[in-house]
Amino acid sequence: MTDAPAGILPAHMIEALFASGGIVADRTFDDDQIQPASLDLRLGKIAWRVRASFLPGPGKSVASKLDRLKLHEFDLTGGAVLETGCVYIVPLLEELDLPADVAAATNPKSSTGRLDVFTRVITDEGQEFDTVPAGYSGALYAEISPKTFPVLVRTGTRLSQIRFRRGHPTVSDEELTGIDAAAELITGGHARIGGGLQLSIDLAGTGKDRLVGFRAKRHTGVIDMDVKAAHDPLDFWEPIHRRGAAELILDPNEFYILVSREAVHVPPDLAAEMVPFDPLVGEFRVHYAGFFDPGFGHSEIGGAGSRAVLEVRSHDVPFMLDHGQTVGRLVYERMAERPRTLYGEGIGSNYQGQALKLSKHFRAME
CATH class of the missing domain: 2.70.40.10 (Deoxyuridine triphosphatase (dUTPase))
Structure with a gap:
């Protein structure tokens, strides 16, 4: 090899x-x-x-x-x-x-x-x-x-x-700018590139109830990690709805599921990784799971509009987020070869085309 x-x-x-x-x-x-x-x-x-x-x-x-x-x-x-x-x-x-x-x-x-x-x-x-x-x-x-x-x-x-x-396959900011011009790495916003593709938070709210995200409940039942669509989301999560200004105060030691304002695109010859904690944008963590496979949000396979779901936890002090505030960045890397099958092409991909979405373990919200 x-x-x-x-x-x-x-x-x-x-x-x-x-x-x-x-x-x-x-x-x-x-x-x-x-x-x-x-x-x-x-x-x-x-x-x-x-x-x-x-x-x-x-x-x-x-x-x-x-x-x-x-x-x-x-x-x-x-x-x-x-x-x-x-x-x-x-x-x-x-x-x-x-x-x-x-x-x-x-x-x-x-x-x-x-x-x-x-x-x-x-x-x-x-x-x-x-x-x-x-x-x-x-x-x-x-x-x-x-x-x-x-x-x-x-x-x-x-x-x-x-x-x-x-080797060292990381794509530089200069290269990333050229790729974005040709392939449009995000939709729903303007690509901001600095140490990778910067993403912002969506706190505008969706639907009639202006759903913004979810806050985890405490003292819940057990979640089986190997079972899909088995748990009632309201037994484990408190929905957060926008009331007034598009902002949210993160309470220390609480866990939130939020979503990026932009939809992410990972072209077939690239992969991406979310930087989980960036003190330059605030004392909070925005991601635990960092891999974005080739084809995530790729329009040729019907995945256009795949948001980055954010797993958010504030550190030590309350922290206020405003709609459109930068919260994280994606670092892109080159593939050694293009994969023969892309993310979302019939391989059990759970999050292609996603917006704000809980994990696969929960039934859809009614």
Whole structure:
């Protein structure tokens, strides 16, 4: 694979990486596990509740830190509830033996982030979360900490996804300006480019009731992470409606689902990633799940108008958002090759053509 071009590896290259032993698992991939530019990662058979989050650091394994920090071990094969306010470590079914020129990055899946389940991936000797160095050989572990809802998981549950890259495929602001001129990366606003494509918040409200977003309820029931359209949204969420000015005060320690004013377009030869926390625009986090696959919002497949749903949590102090205020930015990267199947093309894509939308676990609002 050393002669392959630089960029994010598409699905067919991920399949080749698995076939060549670069990805190792004791069971075959699920039918919908590979997305156009990423691979879902599956939880393994056991989990540990730990006293604290950690990084192993140089020369140290995850197992060595677990010996000091674990509180108890439990089985996931029959399912288990992960409680809010706790930190868990789970070995993943997928392990890696990457070529020397291939690195990787991980993020929570969109459905994970929209439930405020804080999830990161750790490697042996790791010094950063969600970062896999080029040539890494070893196990992967998920750190999981539900913040708002208790969740039911089991062996095979997919909370995180991994993206493989060769070289440095990030698109510069100058290149991005040219791409936007040719392909219109956003609609419903003017493209503002600086460190990536900047996005703003939509607080105008939609429909007759001027729905702006949702605030998570506390002390709810359990959400099964593997079941779609099973839960009544009003049991878990408080709808937020615009009353008066198009603004919203974020309360500390509360979790919100909001939406970008602009609709995002990711052309087939690019992928994108949301910067989750940018102190330059405010002391709040706007995204847990950061990957936007090639074809997201792409008009040729009927996905034009796909908004970026934002998972928002304020830090420490109340913070006021105004309609149209910049809240985040998308960094675009080049694909090594165009994927053979794009996001939304019959591959179980849950969020193509979305506007303001809760995760797939909830029934549609009546």
